[in-house]
Amino acid sequence: MQNMFSFFRRRSNPKKPRAIAFVDYEHWYISLEKLHQQKPDIKAWFNDISTKYDVTDIVFFADFSNTALRLEIPKIREVSSTIIETQNASVHHKKDFTDFIMLDHIYQKAVEDHHIDTFIIFSGDGHFSSAVSFLVTRRKKEVIVYGVKDAMSTQLKNCATHSFELPGRDEELYSCFNAILTSLKPLTEKNSSRKGKRSYPTFWATIEAVSRKNKIEKGYVARAMRNLMDGGYIFQKKVKINAVKTIKTLNVNWEAAKKDGIWTE
Numbered sequence: 192m193q194n195m196f197s198f199f200r201r202r203s204n205p206k207k208p209r210a211i212a213f214v215d216y217e218h219w220y221i222s223l224e225k226l227h228q229q230k231p232d233i234k235a236w237f238n239d240i241s242t243k244y245d246v247t248d249i250v251f252f253a254d255f256s257n258t259a260l261r262l263e264i265p266k267i268r269e270v271s272s273t274i275i276e277t278q279n280a281s282v283h284h285k286k287d288f289t290d291f292i293m294l295d296h297i298y299q300k301a302v303e304d305h306h307i308d309t310f311i312i313f314s315g316d317g318h319f320s321s322a323v324s325f326l327v328t329r330r331k332k333e334v335i336v337y338g339v340k341d342a343m344s345t346q347l348k349n350c351a352t353h354s355f356e357l358p359g360r361d362e363e364l365y366s367c368f369n370a371i372l373t374s375l376k377p378l379t380e381k382n383s384s385r386k387g388k389r390s391y392p393t394f395w396a397t398i399e400a401v402s403r404k405n406k407i408e409k410g411y412v413a414r415a416m417r418n419l420m421d422g423g424y425i426f427q428k429k430v431k432i433n434a435v436k437t438i439k440t441l442n443v444n445w446e447a448a449k450k451d452g453i454w455t456e
Contacts, residue, residue: 208308208333210244213297215314216253216267217289219357220260222315222339227358228405229366231263236337236357237270244309252293254278290318297322301330309333312351317344324350365453367415370405371397372454375425375443391430392441424448 219231240246249271255261256278267274275296279288293314300307310326312319315338326332327350336351338344340358348354358366374397378390398416402409419425424447427439448454 207243207245209306210240210246210309210311210335211300211304211307212240212246212249212311212313213293214249214251215289215293215316216251216260216263217257218314218316218342219339220253220263222342223357224259226339226341227363227366229358229362231266232362233263233266233270240311240335244311246311247307248273250275250296252277252289252296254289290314290316294319294322298325301326301332307332309335311335311337313337315339315343315347317346320344320346320350323347327352363411364415364418367401367405367407367412368419368453369455370401370407371412371416371419371425372443372448374401374404375441379443379445391432391438393438394427394441397441419453422451422453424451424453 216231223229223231237246237249250273251267251271252275253260254277255264255274264274275292277289277292297310297312297319301310310332312323312334314336319336323334323336326334333352334350336347336354338347338354338356340356343354343356375392378392394416398409398412401407402412416425420427424444426442426444428442429437430440431437445454
């Protein structure tokens with residue numbers, strides 16, 4: 192397999208600060224799934240940092256004996272081949288062992304490579320605060336810290352030059368879009384097939400269902416729903432359900448939603 196450093200350098204831009212990234216993938220994957228019911232979008236994150244920095248390498252750390260994390264390796268390999276297995280045979284302090292290995296790599300790179308301008312660290316663990324302070328104050332480096340929202344040490348954020356939490360507002364909004372459309376998909380398919388009893392998804396009933404199932408605040412679901420309606424992806428249609436009752440049901444422009452990346456099956 193070709194050396195990943197050459198892979199990145201072919202894409203480098205000398206006008207951008209040179210950067211190296213260290214990713215605690217256990218923190219990213221497990222915290223994001225547990226707290227936000229999402230999975231990491233590695234490619235989107237890579238594209239984001241690559242627009243700002245000449246990224247020479249991205250080093251991923253995790254105990255890949257975990258089945259869920261092991262299944263993520265093909266996605267990781269799309270942006271980097273530098274993957275560090277941190278499996279610890281001990282039943283105690285497994286997460287600390289990952290942190291220890293990652294910290295060792297960060298300090299080695301700080302001492303050995305004087306051409307790196309920016310260190311990008313993806314972790315929410317306060318154990319990295321001392322390393323970040325060392326890089327900023329002693330090595331005079333820019334340090335960018337990424338972490339999962341609601342699982343990120345305040346001390347770590349305060350030590351960094353800049354810090355970012357994922358998911359950001361755009362990611363949260365798109366996740367809510369997906370939850371709404373996922374809820375509507377079987378109902379609209381049932382109606383289009385004309386088999387069995389018809390379903391009548393309405394504005395507030397759908398918001399209630401999405402909020403309850405996905406544990407998202409109802410006001411936020413309502414705002415996301417209105418955004419989808421303003422964009423023309425969801426529209427209301429009056430339907431007469433009996434001789435005296437007419438209701439407004441929700442319908443989806445699936446072609447437009449797929450085309451604009453709002454919905455992916």
